[in-house]
Amino acid sequence: MGNTQKLSDFLAAVKYEDLPTEVIEQVKRLTIHTVGVSIASDIIGTTQKAKKLAENKGGTPEATVWGGSGIKINAEDAAFANATQADVLDWEDCSWTGHPSAGVIAAAFSTAEARNKSGKDFITAVVAGYEGYQRIAMAVQPSPVYLEKHSWGLSSWQIFGSSLAAAKIYGFDGDRFNQTIGATVYVTPVAVGLHAAGPAKSDIYHFAHGTDAANGIFAAKITEAGYDNGRDYLDGERGYWSMVSDSDDSTWYTLDLGERWLINETYIKHWPANMWVQTPLEIIDAIYKEHPFTADQVKKISLSPYNTLTGSDYLASTKTTLDAQFNAAFCIAAYILNPVSDANWFAEDQLERKEILDLIAKFEEVGETITPSTNFAIFQKGSFPEMTMRVELNDKTVLEKTIVYPKGHPRNNTTLEEEYELFERITTPVIGKENAKAFIQAVDNLETLGNIGEAAKYLIK
Missing domain, CATH: 3.30.1330.120 (2-methylcitrate dehydratase PrpD)
Structure with missing residues (x-):
């Protein structure tokens, strides 16, 4: 059995009951923080453009755009808007390889809302997204020599967080998770981690987080619809790593699965600024x-x-x-x-x-x-x-x-109470104090929430 299948089997099998208390608390912390900084970006032009692009497409009314008009749209487009605005203030999380929360939280939330899933389902999907993403991303990190001539492909491996979170919401078994990884490889952007052309930085970087979230969900939907073969795409000399790197540290794919929870080694940024x-x-x-x-x-x-x-x-x-x-x-x-x-x-x-x-x-x-x-x-x-x-x-x-x-580093983490205070302060100007407090209450009791849509209704203007 190759590493792709071993990782896939773990992600398929992990249950809410397997999760330590501190992991569940970290999911709540990441959720309230990511949604909060997304809504707080409402005054920035990039956020308004992303919301308009998504809401104008319409489609099946499945999921909510955070801080939007309240009109539900299809899950992929909602995730596009939400993941884009999650990165607009550069205020989300930062792992060792990028910003998984922008895609993981957006994709898990919109797919859970679309499929009427519970808070426990959402929590487990977020964990699956993080644990899969971080191991894949670490396995393919390029050497300094490679980076002298190539881009660092943050927006390439970022997509795995959203596709694996969606796969968990869809209830895939290990074989379907394996194929989701294969489909993700096919729809991922390759090594476009440039923030700028020379000195001219571009906000297309923020939109890339949105397209990754949307395409990650679509990769899971393709898998759900069914396609032939497409397995074991992390393994071998022509595995995914060869598209974005000169290195494949394959030990990362299965490192301490179920024992070491990498979601808890994520830095939640205290300030709206680069890492x-x-x-x-x-x-x-x-x-x-x-x-x-x-x-x-x-x-x-x-x-x-x-x-x-x-x-x-x-x-x-x-x-x-x-x-x-x-x-x-x-x-x-x-x-x-x-x-x-x-x-x-x-x-x-x-x-x-x-x-x-x-x-x-x-x-x-x-x-x-x-x-x-x-x-x-x-x-x-x-x-x-x-x-x-x-x-x-x-x-x-x-x-x-x-x-x-x-503050926010794993060795100096924020508390849930601090995150709740931040959420209320920065979202009240957009969604109002009553909605802000109601969403905080929903996240605080996430494990008892019967349907994630019950929380989504508080995230609109």
């Missing part, structure tokens, strides 16, 4: 709370080490939402001017706001150079890159702090 801007924001937040200051008091801000991804010159960029989210200087400036994290950091009128640009001009990254691949290697070992910030004020006051594990 490697989380620690700088955590530091500025700690410094500010200990010693509040205003923008005009700042003489210079320095951050160490220098990150090649988030340390680029925002002033020389195309100043898109994605440019801002991937820029440590912009996010720190946005925090200083508005210490309450929300979508307003990235509203269109903020991207070239003079006060933000003036603060960015006072920012520098110093020290050794560190790359995203180095950072991910540290994260994969259970740790996180240490960073230090120094804020010099005009009155010669120097404020300095070092942090290793920002």
